[in-house]
Structure formats: structure tokens, C-alpha cells
Amino acid sequence: MNRTDRPIANPIVVLREEFDDWAVLFNPDTAAAVGINPVGVAIWKRMDGKRSLKEIVLEIKTSFEDAPEAALEEITAFVDKLAEHGYVGYELKDDTDHRTI
């Protein structure tokens, strides 16, 4: 099984959105919580295991006019950080050769 480039939000994690469009990601299993800005919220909502990271970046660039040039690097770092702390995983691809001889 290999990791795809399609991040998926940990379904146990709660997204708590606030009035200012910032939000808190809360993992009830660990009680860990982290604050994320509106761009982070938009990224979180797109991590459905179907979109690739590049596709997410493209959508973010379209949605946020002031997205920086280095959006891919920044978003990748953000997602990696979330993955490191268990908020995000990646869809797995089954590369096994199931043929029998």
C-alpha cells in the first residue's frame, strides 16, 4: 500500500468555526486542539481524500485573491504539520499485484 497525494481530514476531528472565520480543530480522542485561519479552514474542508494537494492549492488560489506565490509550499507544510499531529491522513493506494501464478 502506498500513500497517495490526496490528504484526508481525520473524521474524528471536530472543526469549530468561529464568527471571525477562524476555527479550532479539536481531536476528542487526545483533547488536542489547534487554531487555524480562514485559509486553513478552506483547506480543511477540501481534504476529502478525493482532491490531490495540487488540486486543493489551485482551488485556494482561485478562492483567495491574495494567495502567495509560494502557496503550494506553504499549504504542503501546513498539511504536513497537521498530518504529523494526527489531524490529517492520506488516502492509500493498493499497489499489490494480486495475480497468482
Place this chain on the structure above:
Amino acid sequence: MLMRTPRTVDIEITARCNLRCRYCYFFNNPAVVYRDLPADEWLKFFDELESLGVMNVTMAGGEPFIRDDLPALLEGLVRNRMRFSLLSNGALIDDEIAAFIASTRRCEYVQVSVDGSCAQTHDSCRGKGSFDRAIRGIRTLQRHRVNAAVRVTIHRNNVNDLENIAHLLLEELDLPGFSTNSAGYLGTCRLNAADVLLNRQERQVAMATLLRLTQKYNGRISASAGPLSEGRMWRRMQEAWAQGAPAFPNGGRLTACGCPSSKIAVRADGAIVPCNMLAHMELGRINQDRLLEVWQHSSALNQLRRRHTTPLTEFEFCAGCSYTPYCTGNCPGLAYTLTGKVDHPSPDACLRRFLEEGGTIV
């Protein structure tokens, strides 16, 4: 700052209790309907809490462990991605339920009330046998590695037992810490006020003892209300006044407390209220009114949130008081039960009155 939805919901999951403590805030409140809801009502409500991103539920009562369906209710919280805490007298905690709680991995803590270092003190207000059962409950939680928290409610019968209580909890039971409060003029306590409420001298003893003990035990004793909290706050207020310091950032207005911006409560009968201490203020009813609507648009709740804009100088009670720039007016629940008004400073927490009665700050 107001949150878009409540982060925490305090639920009185039952109106039943196995004890009848002499200073219980819960019973004998004429505004409360003492009726339990069936589990399916609560489970439906928990689904709604999940949709709002509520993070924590605190279950109190009554005595939450008296409900046979408590595991099903806790499973409902777990299923809906929440963590939980339970407030208990400890008597009904056995291995089975402690193991279940541990298995959920979602329990913040189970708080057990311990009001004495021995049965004589503890049982004086809680009833015969309750001390042994509370301690057994704590040990059961510890055995199952459930975070056992302890609350000590200070009253006339245990004010001279605080040193021994700290020894029992922090040394014999090896708890990381415990919190304190004092009996307040609410519920059953109103009927027994003369026997249980601290008078000025006892309050002073409690403050001095707790301030000393919290140093001895390196901060392992905490309080958000009651003598320890008052002792700290009043000392700061007196020092600020003596130095002519500017007003505290939250001083001079009815800024206490901030709970309605982040949490809300539900009574055992399903009435939504701002706080268990303001149980008369019905804002709606679970599964009939949408919690989000109540949270964001209830005029009574929003008025309570605006309480912090009211200057203390508006109150005759505060006229001429030098401490108003440093005072928050304290608990609206106690203000209501003592004065009949929510929008009023709580006389119970008045430093000037304490000093006028002969009290001193150590």
C-alpha cells in the same frame, strides 16, 4: 469574546440523588422542575451538540451515577465526538462503570466531593457512610486510571479540618491537586444557612489556611470561587488600592462571570439555562428550541452577556467604595439568590463589607 456556538455544555443529567447534603445548591430551588428526561431525549440532543462542534459536556445532577443508562449516555457523547466530565459524590462508582469510563478514552475527569479528612467531618453534612463511599469511589477511579478530581466545599463543620483534608488528598490519596469552594446561599443551603455557611471569622480562617496550604503544596490547591479565590483576589485588590494603581482591566463593572460567552447549561428536565447557578432563567427547551438559536439570539442570554458593561458605580450597594476599580461584582447566581437581581454585584463577595465586619486580609 462570544463564541459562535457553545464550547462546553453543563448538563444536569438527573434530578435524582442518593444523598441529601445540607448545603446542596441543586435541591430546594423553587424555580426548578425535578424531573428526569429519558435517554433518547438526551441522545437526540447530543446529536445536535455534535452539529454545533461542542467540545465538552459536564454531567452533574443530582448524582449522575444514579442513572442506570449512564453508559449509553456517555456512548452518545463519544459517538458525537465530544469529551466529558462527571461531577459526583463518588458513592455509586464501582469497578464496572469506572472500567467503562476508562474504555471511552474521552473522560476529562470525574470529580468527587470530599468535605472532610474523616467520616465525622464529611458525613456531618452529607450523611452517614458517605465519606467511606466517596474515598472508595476515588480509589476505584484511580485503579482504572480515570482522572479523579476532588472538590472540597468548605463549611462551618470542616473549616478547621482543612490541613488534614489536604494531607488526605495530596499525600495519602496522592492526587495531583484538588479544588475548593464554599457553601453558597443557594438551594438547600438556604434552609440550613445558619448551620453551614461560613461566618466572617470562619471565612478568614479558611482564607488564611488555604493560602498557607497552597504554598506548602506548591499550588496543588486551586479555586475559582470561595475563600481561596477570594483571599487571593482581595489581597490583590487591597494592594492595588494601597498603591493607587489604575483600575484592573476587568474591574469597575459587572464583568463576572464570562461563562455565558463559551458555555451554557441544561437542567434535568431539559430546560436550557445560562448556568446551573441561574436555573430560574429558562431560555428554551432541548429538542424543541434549536440550541444555536438560543445561543445566538436569546434576548435574556444576550442581556446577561451585556452585564459586563454595567459600571459598579451605578449601584447604591457600591456607593463610596474605594475598591470598585478592582472589583468584578462576582457571581451573578449568588447576586440573584441574595438580592433577587441578576444585574447586581454579589454582596457575598464584597471586600468592603468583609472589612467593615472586622475581617482582615492576610
